[in-house]
Amino acid sequence: MTETLIRAVVPDDEPALAAMFAGLSEHDLTVIREDLTGPVTGIADGPGLRWVATAEDGTVDGYAALTRLPGWSDHVGELRLVVGTARRGGGIGRLLVQEALRAGIAAGLTKVMIELATDEDRVLTMFSELGFTGEALLRDHIRGRDGELRDLIVLAHHAHESAEAIGLMGVADDLA
Template sequence: MTDVVELTDAHCDALVRFFADLPEGDRTFIRDDVTDVDVVRGWAAGGTPGVRRWVAVDGDAAVTGYVAVLRLPGWSDHVGELRLVVSPCARGAGLGRELARHALVQAVEDGLAKLVVEVVAEQGAALALFTDLGFTGEALLVDHIRDRDGQLRDLLVLAHHVRDTWSGMVAVGLTETLGEDAP
């Protein structure tokens, strides 16, 4: 049994272990230095304006997944960037989808109108996950990132336009069924 909960200080050590146990190739594409314990402790302490973070915790209190939504600043403050990492031992069982859905719902509740996620072009499973959740391609950035071996990789930027999705739900009457007001 896995629970998705907001990240707190109580999860700090388990999250540090989670990131330390990730294969080097997985850490290559995480923007922040998750091997720096102080970075992870800062996340767990909270208090970063415009950032929400959640972890998937199993029955042994081990972290098996992490997701965050970072509200962009200034004139893009209606947009959130979604970041998602799942432990290799928990992949293929729907945990990534559960975390992404959770973050999407929370972002909508927080008033965001658009979510973006960056996916390395070779990450077919991640691309499928996000497109199944309604994200669509917005940009292909050729040779945009360099992995730890120095190889250049393409980066895809996918977006989920909340208002467009909500308009589609309104058109087919789903919002009435859900008893929800449009964002």
């Protein structure tokens, strides 16, 4: 099994990120809000906290970003997560989300949210296991590239309600 390293994004990661994004399916590109089909430039300098999951050979297998919302919601972080198709189901997404929760809570966030398509069963299960709960269901909110409408769910992790879950995830020691 290949060792996975989770670390902050650096500008030198941009070509490997572009290669990972290029391997995403049309379905994947539909459920990701950002346009990942063009050049990847400046991603390391974007707002918020950003990480990559890399293999021993330097291949980027995953990406996560946590951006603090502005104004009256500045205690909330919005999470984005992308795992390359070849490495899904191996725990990379879980490692990235755990890192985002650690860093977000350390930065003073009390809530982390993510938007997902409701038909992403394995991903929804992973977030549930990590202490995320449903906050909203938006019917017919996503229009696929094929024109088909799909539901979107908003999940949230509330740090103050999830202290036990944080301990189970192995992040409590990092916050002490």
